[in-house]
Amino acid sequence: MSSAGNSQPKSAPAIRVQQLRRHYRMGETMIRAVDGVDLEVSTGEFVALLGSSGSGKSSVLNLIAGLDRPTSGNVIVHDRNLAQLSREELSGYRLRTVGMVFQSFNLIASMTLAENVELPMRFAEIERGKRDSLARDALTRVGLEARMNHRPSELSGGEQQRAALARALINRPQLLLADEPTGNLDSHTGTEIMNILREFNQQLGMTVVMVTHERALAERYAQRLIFLADGRLVSDEVNAAFVTGTERERR
Amino acid sequence: MKLPDLAELAVRNLRESILRNSLTTIGISVGVASLVAMLSLGIGLQQLASRRLMKSGLFDTVVVTSRRDLRNFNRDQERSGPAPGESRTLDEATRQEIERMPGVLEAYPDIRFITELRYEDKPHLTMVAALPPSAQSTDAFDALQGRFFSSDTAPEIVIQKTFAEELLGKVPKSGLDETKVAELAAPLLGKELTMRYAQRETAPSVPSSAASDSPADDQGLAGAAYSVVSRELRLKIVGVADLDPESMRGPTRARVFLPLKLAESLHVMQPTDLREISRAPGDRPVYSSVNVRVKSPGQVQAVEDGIKKMGFNTFSILDASRSIQQFFKVLDVFLGIFGSLALAVAFIGIVNTLVMAILERRREIGIMKAIGASDGDVKRLFFAEAGAMGILGGVVGVALGWAIGQVINLGTNVYLKRQNFPPEHFWSVPWWLVAFAILFSFLVSLAAGLYPAGRAARLDPVQALRYE
Numbered sequence: 001m002s003s004a005g006n007s008q009p010k011s012a013p014a015i016r017v018q019q020l021r022r023h024y025r026m027g028e029t030m031i032r033a034v035d036g037v038d039l040e041v042s043t044g045e046f047v048a049l050l051g052s053s054g055s056g057k058s059s060v061l062n063l064i065a066g067l068d069r070p071t072s073g074n075v076i077v078h079d080r081n082l083a084q085l086s087r088e089e090l091s092g093y094r095l096r097t098v099g100m101v102f103q104s105f106n107l108i109a110s111m112t113l114a115e116n117v118e119l120p121m122r123f124a125e126i127e128r129g130k131r132d133s134l135a136r137d138a139l140t141r142v143g144l145e146a147r148m149n150h151r152p153s154e155l156s157g158g159e160q161q162r163a164a165l166a167r168a169l170i171n172r173p174q175l176l177l178a179d180e181p182t183g184n185l186d187s188h189t190g191t192e193i194m195n196i197l198r199e200f201n202q203q204l205g206m207t208v209v210m211v212t213h214e215r216a217l218a219e220r221y222a223q224r225l226i227f228l229a230d231g232r233l234v235s236d237e238v239n240a241a242f243v244t245g246t247e248r249e250r251r
Numbered sequence: 252m253k254l255p256d257l258a259e260l261a262v263r264n265l266r267e268s269i270l271r272n273s274l275t276t277i278g279i280s281v282g283v284a285s286l287v288a289m290l291s292l293g294i295g296l297q298q299l300a301s302r303r304l305m306k307s308g309l310f311d312t313v314v315v316t317s318r319r320d321l322r323n324f325n326r327d328q329e330r331s332g333p334a335p336g337e338s339r340t341l342d343e344a345t346r347q348e349i350e351r352m353p354g355v356l357e358a359y360p361d362i363r364f365i366t367e368l369r370y371e372d373k374p375h376l377t378m379v380a381a382l383p384p385s386a387q388s389t390d391a392f393d394a395l396q397g398r399f400f401s402s403d404t405a406p407e408i409v410i411q412k413t414f415a416e417e418l419l420g421k422v423p424k425s426g427l428d429e430t431k432v433a434e435l436a437a438p439l440l441g442k443e444l445t446m447r448y449a450q451r452e453t454a455p456s457v458p459s460s461a462a463s464d465s466p467a468d469d470q471g472l473a474g475a476a477y478s479v480v481s482r483e484l485r486l487k488i489v490g491v492a493d494l495d496p497e498s499m500r501g502p503t504r505a506r507v508f509l510p511l512k513l514a515e516s517l518h519v520m521q522p523t524d525l526r527e528i529s530r531a532p533g534d535r536p537v538y539s540s541v542n543v544r545v546k547s548p549g550q551v552q553a554v555e556d557g558i559k560k561m562g563f564n565t566f567s568i569l570d571a572s573r574s575i576q577q578f579f580k581v582l583d584v585f586l587g588i589f590g591s592l593a594l595a596v597a598f599i600g601i602v603n604t605l606v607m608a609i610l611e612r613r614r615e616i617g618i619m620k621a622i623g624a625s626d627g628d629v630k631r632l633f634f635a636e637a638g639a640m641g642i643l644g645g646v647v648g649v650a651l652g653w654a655i656g657q658v659i660n661l662g663t664n665v666y667l668k669r670q671n672f673p674p675e676h677f678w679s680v681p682w683w684l685v686a687f688a689i690l691f692s693f694l695v696s697l698a699a700g701l702y703p704a705g706r707a708a709r710l711d712p713v714q715a716l717r718y719e
Binding site for chain 1: 716
């Protein structure tokens with residue numbers, strides 16, 4: 001908490017990453033994608049992971065998302081050590097605790113928006129009767145209620161990313177992980193998406209970890225900036241521009 | 252993921268690459284069709300054979316003879332049990348006792364004799380046999396022209412086609428019989444003929460009506476005696492039958508058939524009468540053999556054992572039927588193996604299709620895992636797709652197999668007709684085969700889905716999502 005000493009008082013850390021390593025072999029060489037990272041993210045915080053490509057920022061995000069397992073070290077999310085979870089438990093964690101958005105939206109092309117948003121509820125075995133209205137609510141929240149029966153290919157990039165956000169939200173996760181969410185969007189649509197991310201963070205109290213290589217974007221939205229290079233943490237600083245930035249927008 | 256969701260997603264995925272999945276499903280259908288075709292041919296042939304044999308009455312009939320009938324004394328079964336001289340006589344009381352045994356449908360005396368029938372003043376010598384009313388309902392009389400006896404005592408006869416030819420003075424052609432029964436029946440039905448026969452009467456006897464039994468005066472068997480009286484009876488031809496002499500109920504070469512009760516009342520002299528004269532009262536009939544019809548072939552053994560215990564000889568073709576059934580079981584297995592070969596090819600088709608689907612939907616699987624699908628969800632989804640193809644392929648395949656069977660049946664019957672054989676239904680698709688084929692197709696498809704589903708479930712989501 002000490003490093004993120006900003007105005008909002010924070011409770012226990014939502015994410016604790018300890019001596020995290022992820023090494024893998026590619027042919028003869030050993031790639032150290034993540035090589036001993038320690039960091040903490042508080043509940044309700046909006047954190048940006050920055051770095052050039054190959055810095056290991058996406059790998060850290062995948063490890064926090066439970067999509068990948070560390071070679072060594074711990075990822076503790078709300079007192080659960082992901083390294084110790086079974087495959088089954090890990091998929092439950094991804095289903096209920098984490099919502100993810102990606103640079104390439106990752107909607108299923110053969111499904112309508114409503115069906116895409118509904119899909120996590122199928123995995124969560126939520127009653128059929130409740131799903132329709134929940135999916136509709138989520139799409140309404142991102143302004144896509146008129147497009148719910150369209151397929152992703154019929155929509156613009158911004159609309160697709162909004163649908164992906166609605167899907168990430170649908171099982172009410174505590175954690176929102178975004179991997180270059182605006183990377184495929186123009187700046188105007190990107191801003192739209194970032195505003196929704198901030199809305200989720202501020203109104204729903206979701207902890208947000210965003211990976212990006214755009215420093216300006218991070219400075220505008222994140223409370224804390226964490227820089228990675230070659231799989232190591234380079235700096236972890238409070239975003240000084242954040243408070244002034246938000247105040248400027250409020251005005 | 253719950254089953255309805257699973258099914259819905261599976262069907263949706265199958266529709267997404269409709270051409271490839273249709274082709275795979277057609278592959279399954281062809282496999283199932285060939286299996287169904289082979290097995291239904293086997294079953295059909297078996298049914299055809301057993302129908303023929305059932306018609307012959309060999310499988311549900313036990314022929315009971317007295318142990319005093321020494322003709323077959325060397326056979327093993329005669330060596331056990333009471334000595335021939337001490338055994339019981341085969342009379343009416345025994346017949347009734349047999350008829351009361353569990354599993355016995357009816358027991359009727361086998362009355363047959365060779366005698367002369369006069370038709371238009373010409374004598375014809377033939378074997379005459381009595382038929383119980385139940386004979387009417389057997390398949391043997393399917394081709395009967397005219398009708399069966401109006402009652403069990405009516406002075407009516409049914410004649411065999413060959414006898415009809417003889418009566419009409421037609422020379423039976425050698426080889427295939429071309430004459431239609433209907434042509435023979437037309438001039439004969441309703442005509443009367445006279446049967447001359449030897450009636451056995453207890454001596455001393457008052458010549459009275461043949462049917463009446465004289466009062467019991469049988470205390471002194473030593474003095475028992477018969478007189479044999481020649482009699483005549485006018486009989487009306489009511490039916491002309493086209494029986495296969497080989498497949499007649501019971502071993503018979505009779506060409507003229509009488510109602511059973513009528514035949515009994517005639518007291519026609521039988522060979523057994525002489526043999527049993529020292530034991531049986533003269534006015535009680537002693538049967539040379541009794542035919543016992545059993546409710547089902549499965550009960551033949553028990554009934555036979557029971558009758559043997561009573562001290563009679565029995566005969567049935569149970570053992571022959573066993574080896575025939577065994578033969579058909581082996582045939583079914585072979586036909587099933589050949590039929591399954593096509594299904595084995597379809598199996599590989601399913602594996603191929605699903606492995607292709609994994610490559611194609613790699614990213615989709617990655618997405619599903621990223622948003623919380625468990626390994627089990629992914630695995631079950633692929634299983635569901637394989638299973639859906641299996642069920643659909645099974646249903647289509649059964650229909651296809653049935654259609655193939657019908658076509659072959661039709662074609663063969665056209666051929667049989669050209670060769671002047673009666674048409675036969677040697678193709679049978681019983682409901683259990685339909686159920687079995689669809690279930691089998693489903694299980695085979697699930698087995699085919701085993702490897703692809705496992706592979707899809709193990710897919711690393713990070714890898715799957717890495718590339719665009």
